[in-house]
Amino acid sequence: MTIFAANWKLHHAPDEARQFAARFLELVPPRSDRTVAFFPTALSVEAAAMGFAGRPDITIGAQDVYWEASGAFTGATSPVLAAAAGAGAALIGHSERRHVFGESDSDVRRKVTAVFAAGLTPFLCVGETLEQREADTTEQVVVGQLEAACQGLDSEQVIRLVVCYEPVWAIGTGRNATPEDAAAVHTVLRRILGSRGGPSVPVLYGGSVNQGNVAALLARPEVNGVLVGGASLDPAKWAELIRVGEAGLVGS
Numbered sequence: 001m002t003i004f005a006a007n008w009k010l011h012h013a014p015d016e017a018r019q020f021a022a023r024f025l026e027l028v029p030p031r032s033d034r035t036v037a038f039f040p041t042a043l044s045v046e047a048a049a050m051g052f053a054g055r056p057d058i059t060i061g062a063q064d065v066y067w068e069a070s071g072a073f074t075g076a077t078s079p080v081l082a083a084a085a086g087a088g089a090a091l092i093g094h095s096e097r098r099h100v101f102g103e104s105d106s107d108v109r110r111k112v113t114a115v116f117a118a119g120l121t122p123f124l125c126v127g128e129t130l131e132q133r134e135a136d137t138t139e140q141v142v143v144g145q146l147e148a149a150c151q152g153l154d155s156e157q158v159i160r161l162v163v164c165y166e167p168v169w170a171i172g173t174g175r176n177a178t179p180e181d182a183a184a185v186h187t188v189l190r191r192i193l194g195s196r197g198g199p200s201v202p203v204l205y206g207g208s209v210n211q212g213n214v215a216a217l218l219a220r221p222e223v224n225g226v227l228v229g230g231a232s233l234d235p236a237k238w239a240e241l242i243r244v245g246e247a248g249l250v251g252s
């Protein structure tokens with residue numbers, strides 16, 4: 001199963017999400033061998049869930065959630081409320097959450113646990129900064145992030161994870177990792193996942209993925225999908241990226 005995930009970040013109000021869905025559904029027919037996931041802003045989760053309703057190949061997710069289900073936590077959203085709004089997944093530990101909002105590995109771990117408790121699929125993001133890559137600590141950083149997030153999870157939970165490798169230096173910069181760079185890190189992540197009972201967990205690559213590089217990334221067997229920001233914001237361009245990506249899938 002190949003996963004094409006769209007991270008809309010702070011874009012697309014509810015009416016724009018509805019219009020996007022209407023256009024996208026005209027352009028992209030269902031397939032049983034791939035999933036398309038959309039991560040709209042929390043305010044647009046319900047609109048997106050309704051807009052894409054009736055398409056089992058499409059999942060909606062929250063971009064972040066707090067670990068408590070409800071209570072006196074002004075400004076927060078929870079996995080339980082995201083599920084009630086129609087979400088089936090949640091991005092956890094995106095680098096913008098870690099680096100702009102100061103999320104720690106322990107926050108990420110609590111969020112992953114809460115996401116599982118609400119019955120959602122965590123899309124767990126890990127990735128190194130440019131400084132860490134240049135200091136040759138990429139493997140240590142991503143393994144540390146993955147191990148911290150998996151602490152306390154049993155293998156039944158680990159097999160339900162989706163892991164996203166997103167080098168921070170490649171996000172929104174136009175500088176994507178080469179397919180070889182991505183594959184090397186995915187292999188390391190898969191080894192850890194395997195040791196925790198999840199050898200088949202999908203590992204996606206994210207960071208400046210576009211129509212021009214998606215096929216080469218997905219041609220690597222280590223890359224099970226892509227997490228895309230900027231190139232997912234326009235329905236026609238996102239549909240084209242998926243078409244190009246799907247063209248390389250086995251059975252196309």
Ligand code: PGA
Nearest residue numbers: 171172207208228229230
């Ligand atoms: P980008 O963002 O595709 O715009 O680089 C990816 C992400 O942050 O998930």
